Amino acid sequence: MEKQKVLDRIKSSMMVLVGIGTEISEKHHTREELLAFYQEIAGAVKGKFYFVVTLNTDDLIYEAGFDPSLIVAPCGSDRTGNVITNGHYDESGYLPQWKAYQTWLGNTLNRELVILELGVGFEYPSVLRFPDEKMTFFNQKSTLVRIHSEFPQIPKEIRERSLSVTADPVDFWSK
Numbered sequence: 061m062e063k064q065k066v067l068d069r070i071k072s073s074m075m076v077l078v079g080i081g082t083e084i085s086e087k088h089h090t091r092e093e094l095l096a097f098y099q100e101i102a103g104a105v106k107g108k109f110y111f112v113v114t115l116n117t118d119d120l121i122y123e124a125g126f127d128p129s130l131i132v133a134p135c136g137s138d139r140t141g142n143v144i145t146n147g148h149y150d151e152s153g154y155l156p157q158w159k160a161y162q163t164w165l166g167n168t169l170n171r172e173l174v175i176l177e178l179g180v181g182f183e184y185p186s187v188l189r190f191p192d193e194k195m196t197f198f199n200q201k202s203t204l205v206r207i208h209s210e211f212p213q214i215p216k217e218i219r220e221r222s223l224s225v226t227a228d229p230v231d232f233w234s235k
C-alpha cells in the first residue's frame with residue numbers, strides 16, 4: 061500500500077527529483093536486483109520532468125533507461141577511476157552536470173515537486189539529505205519521500221508534507 065501511495069504522489073506531481081544513496085549498492089544487492097530497481101524507478105518517472113542525483117559510483121544508473129543528461133554523480137565514476145574516495149579525486153568531471161542540476165532545481169520553485177530520496181543516509185548529507193529537507197521546507201508544493209532502512213526520519217517542520225518509510229529501497233520497490 062505504501063508503494064502505491066508513493067506512485068500516486070509521483071503521478072500527481074509535475075517534477076520529480078530522485079536522490080540515490082549508498083544503501084543502493086552491490087554491497088547490499090546483486091547487480092541484477094539493482095538494475096531491476098533502477099528500471100522500476102525510471103518507469104515511475106517516465107513522462108515527468110525529473111533529475112537524478114546519485115551518490116553511487118558504480119555507473120549502473122546509466123544502464124537503466126534514464127536520460128543520461130538528467131543524471132549527476134558528484135561522487136565520481138568507477139569506469140573512469142575518478143571517485144571521491146581516492147586521493148586524487150577531480151571534481152571537475154561532474155561540475156557541468158551539477159550546473160545543469162542547479163538550473164533544473166531553480167525551475168522547481170513553487171511547482172509540484174516530489175523529492176524521492178532512496179537509500180540516502182549520512183554519507184554525504186550536504187549533497188542530498190539536508191538540501192532535500194531545505195527544498196521541502198521552502199517549496200510548499202513539494203513532498204519529500206524518504207525510504208531508508210535505518211534513517212527514514214523526517215524533521216518535524218516538514219512532516220506534514222513528507223512520507224517516511226523504514227525499508228530497504230530496493231526491497232520496497234520489488235514488492
